[in-house]
Amino acid sequence: MTTTFTPCQPPTLPPGSxxxxxxxxxxxxxxxxxxxxxxxxxxxxxxxxxxxxSITIATLRNDLNYSTAITPDFxxxxxxDAAIQDCAVAIHATSDLSFAADxxxxxxxxxxxxxxxxxxxxxxxxxxxxxxxxxxxxxxxPSLIEPVEVRKHDxxxxxxxxPWEPASYTDxxxxxxxxASKTESEIAMW
Numbered sequence: 374m375t376t377t378f379t380p381c382q383p384p385t386l387p388p389g390s391x392x393x394x395x396x397x398x399x400x401x402x403x404x405x406x407x408x409x410x411x412x413x414x415x416x417x418x419x420x421x422x423x424x425x426x427s428i429t430i431a432t433l434r435n436d437l438n439y440s441t442a443i444t445p446d447f448x449x450x451x452x453x454d455a456a457i458q459d460c461a462v463a464i465h466a467t468s469d470l471s472f473a474a475d476x477x478x479x480x481x482x483x484x485x486x487x488x489x490x491x492x493x494x495x496x497x498x499x500x501x502x503x504x505x506x507x508x509x510x511x512x513x514x515p516s517l518i519e520p521v522e523v524r525k526h527d528x529x530x531x532x533x534x535x536p537w538e539p540a541s542y543t544d545x546x547x548x549x550x551x552x553a554s555k556t557e558s559e560i561a562m563w
Contacts, residue, residue: 388413393460395419395490396467398429401506419444419456448485453493463494466506472547476536483554484561505562511555529556
């Protein structure tokens with residue numbers, strides 16, 4: 374089943390505006406680009422390699438409203454500076470889906486990546502809106518037994534602690550590391 378987003382009327386961003394989507398080849402990024410095209414926007418997607426760029430361009434059927442910015446090191450300071458030029462909106466939808474158990478391999482670069490794109494957006498005079506796409510687990514762990522109330526300043530701090538607990542980095546920590554990386558990214562953004 375496919376659901377199509379119905380944009381608010383009138384749109385706050387004029388059709389034809391350029392949107393940067395970091396993480397365009399991922400699950401969330403592919404859905405975002407589809408909705409952005411339906412709404413009439415031009416898209417620039419970030420890819421780490423020319424090969425990944427070629428695959429994305431082919432997937433989008435060489436759409437003339439799409440361009441790619443090769444960004445090999447998402448975490449480096451200024452990594453998104455060239456990609457974000459002339460964009461009205463920046464959408465950060467990247468994730469580390471390696472499910473590695475070592476928080477140093479996942480959390481540190483994910484937070485650096487978030488800080489990098491935010492800094493690039495802040496330096497670029499054309500960006501008017503910034504969106505960080507993040508899962509519910511960055512805010513809380515759901516309960517199947519009791520209702521969970523979520524407020525605007527809630528963070529999943531349990532998830533942030535768990536990856537750093539003593540003992541070896543075993544596979545059973547991988548989900549905690551992923552969750553903590555998303556929580557830490559949101560905290561870094563705010």
